[in-house]
Amino acid sequence: MNEIIIETNHLTKVYGTQKSVADLSIHVRKGRIYGLLGRNGAGKTTTMRMILNLTTPTAGEVKIFGEDVRKNGKRILPRIGSLIESPGFYPNLTGTENLRIFARLRGVPNRQAVENALGVVGLPYQDKKLFAEYSMGMKQRLAIANAIMHDPEVLILDEPVNGLDPIGIAEVRDFIKRLSTEQGKTVLLSSHILSEISMLADDIGIIDQGVLLEEESLAELDRKNSRYIHLAVSDTAQTARLIEQSLGTTNFHIEDDHTLRLYDLDIATNALVRLLVENGIEVFEVHTQNNTLEDYFKRITGGEGIA
Amino acid sequence: MLNIVKCEFEKLKRYSILWTGVVGVLVSVVYAVLQIQTGIGKETEGMGFEVFNQVVIWNNFSLVFPSIIMLLGGFLINREYTDNTLKAVLTASVSFRKLLFSKLITTGILTVLFAIFSFLCTFIAAVLVLHFNDITLVLIETSFIQICGNAFSNFLAVAPLIAWFSRKQNGFWAGVGIAFVYGICGTFAAGRYLADFYPITAGFGIIGYGGNEGAEVFHPIIGCAVLALMVVLTIVIVFFAPPYDEAMATPSGRNNKKGRLINERNHH
Numbered sequence: 152m153n154e155i156i157i158e159t160n161h162l163t164k165v166y167g168t169q170k171s172v173a174d175l176s177i178h179v180r181k182g183r184i185y186g187l188l189g190r191n192g193a194g195k196t197t198t199m200r201m202i203l204n205l206t207t208p209t210a211g212e213v214k215i216f217g218e219d220v221r222k223n224g225k226r227i228l229p230r231i232g233s234l235i236e237s238p239g240f241y242p243n244l245t246g247t248e249n250l251r252i253f254a255r256l257r258g259v260p261n262r263q264a265v266e267n268a269l270g271v272v273g274l275p276y277q278d279k280k281l282f283a284e285y286s287m288g289m290k291q292r293l294a295i296a297n298a299i300m301h302d303p304e305v306l307i308l309d310e311p312v313n314g315l316d317p318i319g320i321a322e323v324r325d326f327i328k329r330l331s332t333e334q335g336k337t338v339l340l341s342s343h344i345l346s347e348i349s350m351l352a353d354d355i356g357i358i359d360q361g362v363l364l365e366e367e368s369l370a371e372l373d374r375k376n377s378r379y380i381h382l383a384v385s386d387t388a389q390t391a392r393l394i395e396q397s398l399g400t401t402n403f404h405i406e407d408d409h410t411l412r413l414y415d416l417d418i419a420t421n422a423l424v425r426l427l428v429e430n431g432i433e434v435f436e437v438h439t440q441n442n443t444l445e446d447y448f449k450r451i452t453g454g455e456g457i458a
Numbered sequence: 459m460l461n462i463v464k465c466e467f468e469k470l471k472r473y474s475i476l477w478t479g480v481v482g483v484l485v486s487v488v489y490a491v492l493q494i495q496t497g498i499g500k501e502t503e504g505m506g507f508e509v510f511n512q513v514v515i516w517n518n519f520s521l522v523f524p525s526i527i528m529l530l531g532g533f534l535i536n537r538e539y540t541d542n543t544l545k546a547v548l549t550a551s552v553s554f555r556k557l558l559f560s561k562l563i564t565t566g567i568l569t570v571l572f573a574i575f576s577f578l579c580t581f582i583a584a585v586l587v588l589h590f591n592d593i594t595l596v597l598i599e600t601s602f603i604q605i606c607g608n609a610f611s612n613f614l615a616v617a618p619l620i621a622w623f624s625r626k627q628n629g630f631w632a633g634v635g636i637a638f639v640y641g642i643c644g645t646f647a648a649g650r651y652l653a654d655f656y657p658i659t660a661g662f663g664i665i666g667y668g669g670n671e672g673a674e675v676f677h678p679i680i681g682c683a684v685l686a687l688m689v690v691l692t693i694v695i696v697f698f699a700p701p702y703d704e705a706m707a708t709p710s711g712r713n714n715k716k717g718r719l720i721n722e723r724n725h726h
């Protein structure tokens with residue numbers, strides 16, 4: 152149903168002996184926000200560089216709008232806005248002068264584009280301050296302005312809120328959300344902060360040591376990771392019926408013949424077990440799963456937490 | 459391409475590297491004034507604007523222009539690496555090749571501008587300091603054409619070096635040293651009837667350097683061919699420019715580490 156805008160097929164990048172990105176296949180769908188989540192050094196930036204044709208893949212391919220980036224970069228790149236790693240601009244020029252240069256390079260016809268983009272990120276237009284004198288957050292804002300200035304269909308943002316203060320983070324988050332919901336832009340963003348991704352993304356790709364561990368919609372991940380009562384019983388079909396009739400809830404999911412997840416946590420466990428046993432169902436296991444997405448992320452990256 | 463060159467000039471705003479060019483030009487002229495005043499060994503009388511002009515050109519090609527052109531061109535390209543702007547330029551759909559060509563064209567234009575400045579300094583020094591009274595309109599015109607022509611042929615001679623040393627970040631510093639020696643060696647080439655073949659001095663025949671007094675006869679055809687070869691060489695080098703990540707290779711590791719430290723500091 153959803154058209155795929157960015158697609159990588161078995162993308163691999165080897166630096167020396169190290170596989171920075173290994174056999175990575177991700178799929179970014181039209182109008183959605185895709186969050187690439189991974190710890191430091193996971194390969195997020197390297198992936199985005201390959202998507203933007205800044206780095207030659209060792210193997211695999213990148214398709215954007217269904218076309219190979221390596222062959223049709225000239226046609227594809229103008230439709231993309233990007234921000235990769237630390238913002239790079241000319242230190243001897245002001246923010247406005249910097250954006251004017253990139254507007255000219257891109258052939259942006261709209262004379263207002265620079266002013267508008269600066270307005271969106273909250274930087275003053277035609278300010279005297281040179282880029283060299285900018286604070287980290289201002290630099291980041293300028294980079295975001297540069298990414299959106301030409302009104303691209305696709306945004307590729309590497310750690311977009313890096314260096315911003317909490318208010319700035321909220322602003323940029325809202326702004327990215329609005330680009331997606333109001334203007335239907337497709338966004339690929341990366342972060343090593345789980346909460347950031349879970350607040351923004353519709354789809355999530357978890358990457359660790361260059362390998363894509365999981366690619367799913369946030370809703371699906373949430374389902375996997377919300378709190379629930381895990382039940383192992385002799386007969387799930389009958390259990391389901393009982394829960395529905397006696398406890399009045401359908402908020403559960405049958406995993407297989409013998410396990411069932413009950414998401415309604417208001418139900419008292421002891422009452423539940425009594426009900427089942429009284430109706431001749433054997434109960435092998437009952438426990439409450441308290442997984443949060445964060446635990447899941449830690450577990451899946453085999454890690455000691457989020458860097 | 460014109461667009462990119464325009465951008466190059468916008469990027470030069472408040473850029474102090476241009477002053478090295480100004481200083482270089484002044485040094486060359488001041489040195490020439492001193493040489494004239496101390497009589498360069500030979501008879502002092504009879505030395506007029508024409509000779510002064512030739513001394514300036516000699517100083518320009520042997521001491522100043524090759525290294526300054528290399529420095530300017532090198533800096534222009536290198537800053538895209540060091541300011542970390544190359545990725546933004548490339549993702550704005552400007553290819554590395556196109557960027558390099560534009561940088562070279564910009565360097566060429568700057569060279570001519572410095573040459574015009576050199577001519578103005580020469581003229582002013584001739585009038586105000588050396589008080590020559592043999593300055594005619596024809597000589598002024600010749601001086602202008604020769605100083606600019608010499609500088610531009612110096613640029614063509616150095617262009618392959620600029621292209622070559624732009625392949626690696628900070629590589630151009632080595633190029634500046636080489637360009638300086640390259641310029642100095644022009645004085646030997648010119649003294650051994652090799653001027654036509656030596657790229658730095660290959661323009662002599664074309665600009666008519668040496669005037670009547672020149673012991674050597676230069677061949678503009680050979681000079682043209684040598685300079686054309688330089689242009690071809692430059693185009694070939696630019697054409698085979700390495701991809702972005704290779705060009706960035708050495709420093710990018712360092713930058714990454716720095717970026718990572720900043721990241722970590724922010725999120726702990």
Ligand SMILES: Nc1ncnc2c1ncn2[C@@H]1O[C@H](COP(=O)(O)OP(=O)(O)OP(=O)(O)O)[C@@H](O)[C@H]1O
Pocket residue numbers: 166171189190191192193194195196197198343707710711714718721
């Ligand atoms: N130019 C390079 N040369 C050698 N190794 C590199 C290069 N660029 C990246 N790497 C390595 O590739 C791996 C992935 O790096 P990458 O920058 O893609 O990680 P990341 O997920 O963006 O991390 P971070 O969250 O710190 O930004 C790292 O181990 C890094 O050292």
Ligand SMILES: [Mg+2]
Pocket residue numbers: 195196197236309
């Ligand atoms: Mg990164």
